[in-house]
Amino acid sequence: MATDPVSPGAEAALESIRDGIAKGRFPAHVFNDRQIFDIERQRVFSKAWCFLAHESEIPDRGDYVTRYIADNNLIVARAESGDIHASLNMCRHRGNMMCKSEMGNASHFRCSYHGWVYKNSGELVGVPYMKEGYEGRIDKRDWGLVKVRTQTYAGLVFGTIDPDAPPLEEYLGDFRFYLDLYLKQGSSGSEVHGPPDHWVTDTDWKIAAENFAGDGYHTPVAHQFGFNLGYFASSGSTHSQGWAASIPGKGHGIGLGHTPGFPPFAGFPEELADEMRRSLSPEQVEVFSQTRTAVGTVFPNLSFLMQPFSIVPGEAGVRFVTMRLYHPIGPGRTEMYSWCLVPKDASEQYKREAYRAYTLAFAQAGTFEQDDLENWARVTRSAGSTMARDIEFPYVMGMDSVRDPDFPGPGHVVTPYVNDSNFRNLWSRWSDYMTGQV
Structure with missing residues (x-):
């Protein structure tokens, strides 16, 4: 891995940030700071497990997508064997980009510069003028595409470029209990419906990651019309109820909104709700059956949202799930992916209805997505100002909260859902990576 030169002054500043998080304080400038961005690339994204793709995006042999870890463009492909491989999208001869399309199907990749050919699993198999030009001086086995370590959970493909990173199962830890709400809706699991929405925004990735780690505080304000017009299955007075659940030492967190009297698994077709009761554990059924809204983040930059949405205001809503990736491309600038x-086993009618609800609410041009993006961009712009260097934000909500002893799920679980405990956990883990503790 590349060297990590960070000045003593920067190291001291990062330690100061770490100390402040424990007191419920976090500096504004980290949400739009060139030095912070550079350190994040080296210490966070080069060491963490980062989401790459969902297996259903590459269902057939030869299917591939291109994604990123930090500034490394990767090919994520299903090889002819059926296995999934990730490789750096760079020819080993002179460094040309191999795949210029973001998705496609190919059994082999041929460099457009000098014609080196690789299997979609990364092995070098063809070198023009091999005999005449190289005279046996290279062994093709030594010059395959640079491999990236991958592991999967319930259809999610993660990659890491740190050879010493712990197994993905250990990295996710007990948060798998909550991920199952999004990923195991039935015995066959979930799949993506259509290609991802994909755009660039003047937003720092951390603002979005925090928001989706369980920020129910903004909803009655930023999305107030959703309550007034009947799009949400809750009200401003009940929206704060529920639980904030985080996994200490991991950075992952989820907000579970609960509305008293809300029917179990409301928004799912009854046959799908029955399937979930069979496929999930009794503890998961107890939690998820009474969950209205579930909004969570897997550290560092993968988020989920599930909620019922009433396409016709006032009528019963349909559940949709959005999965979102925030790829940082500069200080205060993010490449967004949204699926x-x-x-998988739901009816085509339900899939269409869920996709329509997602599109109207939280796709790229979704009504509530626009609310968030406008606020996030303004926060990012403010965080980059000169005076913001000396400003801190308060993260003191729920500082004295104790774990709900009756909650059957794992982690540090507190009430109400509107709480800063998930965010303190998120930034504590971020600071672990930034200060070289991981």
Whole structure:
């Protein structure tokens, strides 16, 4: 891996940030700071497990997509064997980009510069003028595409470029209990419905990651019309109820909104709700059956949202799930990916309805997405100002909260849902990576 030169002054500043998080304080400038961005690339994204793709995006042999870890463009492909491989999208001869399309199907990749050919699993198999030009001086086995370590959970493909990173199962830890709400809606799991929405925004990735780690505080303000017009299955007075659940030492967190009297698994077709009761554990059924809204983040930059949405205001809503990736491309600038996840075994009618609800609410041009993006961009712009260097934000909500002893799920679980405990956990883990503790 590349060297990591960070000045003593920067190291001291990062330690100061770490100390402040424990007191419920976090500096504004980190949400739009060139030095912070550079350190994040080296210490966070080069060491963490980062989401690459959902297996259903590459269902057939030869299917591939291109994604990123930090500034490394990767090919994520299903090889002819059926296995999934990730490789750096760079020819080993002179460094040309191999795949110029973001998705496609190919058994082999041929460099457009000098013609080196690789299998979609990364092995070098063809070198023009091999005999005449190289005279046996290279062994093709030594010059395959640079491999990236991958592991999967319930259809999610993660990659890491740190050879010493712990197994993905250990990295996710007990948060898998909550991920199952999005990924195991039935015995066959979930799949993406259509290609991802994909755009660039003047937003720092951390603002979006925090928001989706369980920020129910903004909803009655930023999305107030959703309550007034009947799009949401809750009200401003009940929206704060529920639980904030985080996994200490991991950075992952989820907000579970609960509305008293809300029917179990409301928004799912009854046959799908029955399937979930069979496929999930009794503890998961107890939690998820009474969950209205579930909004969570897998550290560092993968988020999910599930909620019922009433396409016709006032009528019963349909559940949709959005999965979102925030790829940082500069200080205060993010490449956004957004997918719609649907239960694989659900009816086509339900999948269409869920996709329509997702599109109207939280796709690229979704009504509530625009609310968030406008606020996030303004926060990012403010965070980059000169005076913001000396400003801190308060993260003191729920500082004295104790774990709900009756909650059957794992982690540090507190009430109400509107709480800063998930965010303190998120930034504590971020600071672990930034200060070289991981």
